[in-house]
Amino acid sequence: MCGIVGIVGHSPVAPLLVEALKRLEYRGYDSAGIATVEHGELARRRAEGKLVNLQRKLDGEPLGGLIGIGHTRWATHGVPNETNAHPHFSDGVAIVHNGIIENFAELREELKKDGYSFTSQTDTEVVAHLVGRELAAGVPPVEAAHRALKRLEGAFALAIMFRGDEDLIVGARNGPPLAVGHGKGEMFLGSDAIALAPFTNSITYLEDGDWVVVRRNEFAIFDMEGNPVKRKRQQSLGTSFMVDKGNHRHFMEKEIHEQPEVIAHTLAHYLDFANGTSRPLDLPFDFAKLDRLTISACGTAYLAGLVSKYWFERLAKLPVDVDIASEFRYREVPLSTKSAAFFVSQSGETADTLASLRYCKAAGVPIGSIVNVRESTIARESDVTLPTLAGPEIGVASTKAFTCQLSVLASLAVRAAAARGAISSEEERAMVRSLSEAPRYAAQVLKLDGQIEKVARELAHYKHVLYLGRDTNYPLAMEGALKLKEISYIHAEGYAAGELKHGPIALIDEQMPVIVIAPHDRIFEKTVSNMQEVAARGGKIILITDTKGAARATVDTMETIVLPDMPEIIAPIVYALPIQLLAYYTAVFMGTDVDQPRNLAKSVTVE
Numbered sequence: 001m002c003g004i005v006g007i008v009g010h011s012p013v014a015p016l017l018v019e020a021l022k023r024l025e026y027r028g029y030d031s032a033g034i035a036t037v038e039h040g041e042l043a044r045r046r047a048e049g050k051l052v053n054l055q056r057k058l059d060g061e062p063l064g065g066l067i068g069i070g071h072t073r074w075a076t077h078g079v080p081n082e083t084n085a086h087p088h089f090s091d092g093v094a095i096v097h098n099g100i101i102e103n104f105a106e107l108r109e110e111l112k113k114d115g116y117s118f119t120s121q122t123d124t125e126v127v128a129h130l131v132g133r134e135l136a137a138g139v140p141p142v143e144a145a146h147r148a149l150k151r152l153e154g155a156f157a158l159a160i161m162f163r164g165d166e167d168l169i170v171g172a173r174n175g176p177p178l179a180v181g182h183g184k185g186e187m188f189l190g191s192d193a194i195a196l197a198p199f200t201n202s203i204t205y206l207e208d209g210d211w212v213v214v215r216r217n218e219f220a221i222f223d224m225e226g227n228p229v230k231r232k233r234q235q236s237l238g239t240s241f242m243v244d245k246g247n248h249r250h251f252m253e254k255e256i257h258e259q260p261e262v263i264a265h266t267l268a269h270y271l272d273f274a275n276g277t278s279r280p281l282d283l284p285f286d287f288a289k290l291d292r293l294t295i296s297a298c299g300t301a302y303l304a305g306l307v308s309k310y311w312f313e314r315l316a317k318l319p320v321d322v323d324i325a326s327e328f329r330y331r332e333v334p335l336s337t338k339s340a341a342f343f344v345s346q347s348g349e350t351a352d353t354l355a356s357l358r359y360c361k362a363a364g365v366p367i368g369s370i371v372n373v374r375e376s377t378i379a380r381e382s383d384v385t386l387p388t389l390a391g392p393e394i395g396v397a398s399t400k401a402f403t404c405q406l407s408v409l410a411s412l413a414v415r416a417a418a419a420r421g422a423i424s425s426e427e428e429r430a431m432v433r434s435l436s437e438a439p440r441y442a443a444q445v446l447k448l449d450g451q452i453e454k455v456a457r458e459l460a461h462y463k464h465v466l467y468l469g470r471d472t473n474y475p476l477a478m479e480g481a482l483k484l485k486e487i488s489y490i491h492a493e494g495y496a497a498g499e500l501k502h503g504p505i506a507l508i509d510e511q512m513p514v515i516v517i518a519p520h521d522r523i524f525e526k527t528v529s530n531m532q533e534v535a536a537r538g539g540k541i542i543l544i545t546d547t548k549g550a551a552r553a554t555v556d557t558m559e560t561i562v563l564p565d566m567p568e569i570i571a572p573i574v575y576a577l578p579i580q581l582l583a584y585y586t587a588v589f590m591g592t593d594v595d596q597p598r599n600l601a602k603s604v605t606v607e
């Protein structure tokens with residue numbers, strides 16, 4: 001992953017680079033660094049850990065210069081220490097890189113034979129030396145960069161800067177995103193428009209295989225053969241204000257509490273509440289004519305896709321295949337000519353999801369993407385973008401993006417059901433009415449946070465937790481487990497409740513709480529039987545249910561969290577909130593870094 005930035009400016013550049021990196025920290029926060037050219041000389045500062053460490057270092061040892069590049073790292077090759085932090089130098093050149101150079105081992109051997117020595121364990125340093133070797137042979141900077149780029153295999157977004165030239169950065173993109181920002185007498189490069197938003201809204205996105213020569217007053221984009229290419233310049237929607245936490249302790253807490261509002265915005269985009277219908281969409285396919293829907297995504301977005309399988313199949317009678325994108329992309333899935341494919345992604349940049357999209361596109365399947373970042377690569381490469389209106393999500397653990405993805409997918413399922421004649425207009429109206437109530441129920445559930453905090457205080461004492469659910473509560477159980485493990489580091493598993501007897505039941509003892517998500521739905525009684533099986537083996541149960549379920553569950557629980565009774569279709573959206581709060585408070589009690597948990601990043605642009 002990693003975030004990169006480059007500025008050819010007219011004021012001291014170091015603070016501007018740090019400002020841009022702050023906005024890119026979601027892409028990784030293992031280490032950070034910047035380099036500038038001042039009086040013709042390259043200089044850098046790098047620091048292990050969060051950006052704040054780099055900032056401290058710069059306070060003590062400032063860097064001058066009007067041109068610079070910066071990097072925030074999510075480690076792939078080499079531990080996250082200062083030596084492996086970017087920018088990497090070779091003689092006369094500084095480089096920042098996002099991605100993985102797949103042929104780095106052979107390039108490294110080749111360069112070693114030529115007498116180059118390596119100070120880091122990174123794949124990036126080979127790029128620095130490749131450019132450095134060309135420079136040493138007398139090749140001018142732009143040509144040196146181009147020659148080096150042609151040697152690279154793998155995924156990269158790069159920014160390259162040269163000793164003795166205070167008006168030149170070369171950028172390149174193959175895989176991870178890179179945007180050129182246009183200023184007045186200054187130019188920028190950045191992993192996304194949000195990073196550049198404090199400086200400019202005028203953006204040109206590079207495409208795969210592009211490289212760019214950026215100077216203060218001009219820029220030129222080329223393909224790998226060196227032919228000039230034209231890319232559209234556009235006004236970015238990226239917001240220039242730095243999103244803050246408001247009165248909340250963490251972004252995650254703020255984002256959990258924003259859900260009633262953003263779910264309402266998202267639903268209103270797809271549903272006409274006044275008429276009780278789903279809004280017409282300009283889709284590149286007709287739901288009525290589809291024989292299959294393929295959904296592919298990663299992480300929490302994948303789990304949103306999995307919930308929607310139940311909706312599309314049950315309501316619209318439309319068979320759905322849901323896949324983890326990293327599996328889908330290599331599985332050589334045969335695709336029906338009468339199918340459509342949906343890709344779900346908060347960032348719109350996840351490498352595996354993007355690769356899956358391209359696989360379907362190559363097979364001629366119409367593509368829809370459910371994304372939160374509307375200018376992202378996935379959005380741009382789709383036939384239709386179906387936005388979630390969650391607003392910027394900063395906490396690495398996805399919360400409001402998830403419930404907004406569910407809101408879009410539920411609306412689409414209703415639309416598909418109506419289009420396929422699987423529901424009557426009366427049923428459509430009832431479903432739209434039910435969905436319109438999701439924000440109100442979500443707000444009510446947030447009021448349970450006192451009780452959930454109490455449960456979390458208890459949960460923080462355990463090392464293992466099992467989440468169980470049936471039907472749409474099964475993917476929700478997996479989401480509950482994912483949230484818990486990613487921010488509290490408690491080992492958690494999410495299982496289909498009916499699958500308990502096929503293995504996980506062996507784990508049950510008083511040391512492993514079992515959280516059961518069981519609203520009083522069509523299969524409530526079955527889940528109660530599974531709870532009995534847990535209770536019979538001394539397992540401690542935390543039950544998340546509704547009023548009816550609480551009255552009918554005939555099992556002793558360690559705690560029962562009672563939500564209001566609500567329509568079945570909105571339950572997955574609303575029940576997401578207690579599991580998010582449970583993970584959040586548990587992590588707070590454990591004292592972990594809630595918004596930036598170890599080893600993770602928000603946007604994953606590597607395989």
Ligand code: G6P
Nearest residue numbers: 298299300301345346347350398
């Ligand atoms: C990372 C994030 C998750 C996210 C997943 C997919 O693992 O930490 O929160 O669900 O990537 O990201 P996407 O941007 O495609 O939704």
